[in-house]
Amino acid sequence: MSAALDVFSLLAIGAGVFFFVAGTVALVRFPDSLSRLHALTKADNLGLGLVVIGLLPRAGSPLAALKLVVLWALVQVSSATVAQLIGGALRRRDAET
Amino acid sequence: MTVFDALDLAIAALVLGVAAWTIAAREMFSAVVGYVAYGLLLAIVWVRLYAPDVALTEAAIGGGVTGVLLVVASKRLGRLPQPEAGPGLGLKLAAAGLAALVAGLIAAALLYLPDPAPSLAPEADRHLAQTGLGNAVTAVLIAYRSFDTMLEKVVLVLAVVGVWSVAPDRFWGGRPAPLGPASPDPALVFLARVLAPVGLVIGVQIFWVGADEPGGAFQGGAILAAMAMIVMMARLMRPPRIGSRRLRLALIAGPAVFLVVGLAGPLIAGSFFAYPAGFAKPLILFIEAFMVLSIAATLPLLVAGPPNGEGEP
Incomplete structure (x- = not known):
């Protein structure tokens, strides 16, 4: 059972890391700010979500597991907001030029 | 490796x-x-x-x-008119030299530490039970070196006084300028509405667990301060008038309560800034609660700056 959980954690965290790497590559390689923002938010949310899912079986108690999920939700809320704010700022800047 | x-x-x-x-x-x-x-x-x-x-x-x-x-x-x-020329090469070199000197001295002090480095950690740990706390860092801050921590909080109040003191006379007692733009992005308003209540709970929780686990008054107070700043940036709340009595009481509550308890030490525990045996933890949490309030009030005021007439409707 524990071996199966370990494999599950490994797969989920590995997938999460893949999304982080993909998001970072996109941040460096994509041509304009809006596409970079798009890639970054998607990769970060999905990546962190997968890492949290992978860590859930390793959390010592249900409370610790709940904290991990709350952490992910808080990052979701703030990163979604920041993406909106940066997107809005970019649109205003483009409207000016 | x-x-x-x-x-x-x-x-x-x-x-x-x-x-x-x-x-x-x-x-x-x-x-x-x-x-x-x-x-x-x-x-x-x-x-x-x-x-x-x-x-x-x-x-x-x-x-x-x-x-x-x-x-x-x-x-x-x-927004201010920019000076024609930045700092000259001589000034830049002097600043770089000073910074390098400080960094070098700190590095030298670290490298020439005796091995093993002197440590009070075992000592701090040994007397932890007397304070009733489980977190040695909190014990150092509020029990072993309580006088230093009290003075640190006084410094924070002085910083606010320093910021206020550059306000023009005619705006004295008024509101500092609002933090955010005149019409904040709806996304920011949404974030402030969703995050602030959650942050309030997390800030108090971090203060509360600080007695036994990592956390404490400063960290909790800083989170509360951040929530106040988000709410002000979303224009859901205006910066308070600096003449407000409630605000000034909140600013000095932490150091004042700390000082009163410390001065009561000779009567109740035999020396200044000492806590009576067996009653240390409740007293420490009592002091810390007021420090959280003061820190949560101080930091947003430092960010808001002095009143300059822009804060009035």
């Missing part, structure tokens, strides 16, 4: 790289962003050094509050 050694080396290289980038950045805003990233990386360094209490403070203050302070300051500076 283990995985952790490689991780530590990578983090150290990243910290140095971001620091160099921050110094070299041409635009003020880029430098501020670099400084915030630097603060967050330092928080990771403290975690790797097994100092989660310091890491929390660094993330909240170095990355968070100082970042907001610098962003607001750079925006206000940007």
Whole structure:
């Protein structure tokens, strides 16, 4: 059972890391700010979500597991907001030029 | 070399790289962003050094509050007429020389520490039971070195007085300028509405668990302060009038309560800033609760700046 959980954690965290790497590559390689923002938010949310899912079986108690999920939700809320704010700022800047 | 050694080396290289980038950045805003990233990386360094209490403070203050302070300051500076020429080469070299001297002295002090380095950690741990606390860092701050911590809080009040003192006379007692733009982005308003209640609970929780686990008054207070700043940026709340009696009471509550309990020490425990045996933990939490209030009030006021007439309707 524990071996199966370990494999599950490994797969989920590995997938999460893949999304982080993909998001970072996109941040460096994509041509304009809006596409970079798009890639970054998607990769970060999905990546962190997968890492949290992978860590859930390793959390010592249900409370610790709940904290991990709350952490992910808080990052979701703030990163979604920041993406909106940066997107809005970019649109205003483009409207000016 | 283990995985952790490689991780530590990578983090150290990243910290140095971001620091160099921050110094070299041409635009003020880029430098501020670099400084915030630097603060967050330092928080990771403290975690790797097994100092989660310091890491929390660094993330909240170095990355968070100082970042907001610098962003607001750079925006206000940007609106002023810019001087023709920046600092000259001589001034830059002198500043670099001084900074290198300080860094070199700190590095030398660290490198010439005797091995094993002197430590009061076992001593602090041995007497932990007497304070009733489970977190040695909180014990050092509020019990062993309580006088120092009290004075630190006085310094925070002095900082606010310093900021206020540059207000023009005719605006004295009024409101500082609002933090955010006149019509904040609806996304920011949404964030303030959703995050502030959650942050309030988390801030109080971090203060409360600080007695036994990493956390404490400063970290909790800084989170509450951040929530107040978000709410002010979303224009859901105006910066308070600096003449307000309630505000001034909140500012001095922490050091004042600390001082009163410390001065009562000779009567109830036999010496200044001593706690009576068996009653230390409730007293410490009592003092800390007021310190949370003062810190949560102080930091947003430092960011809001002096009243300058823009805050009045």
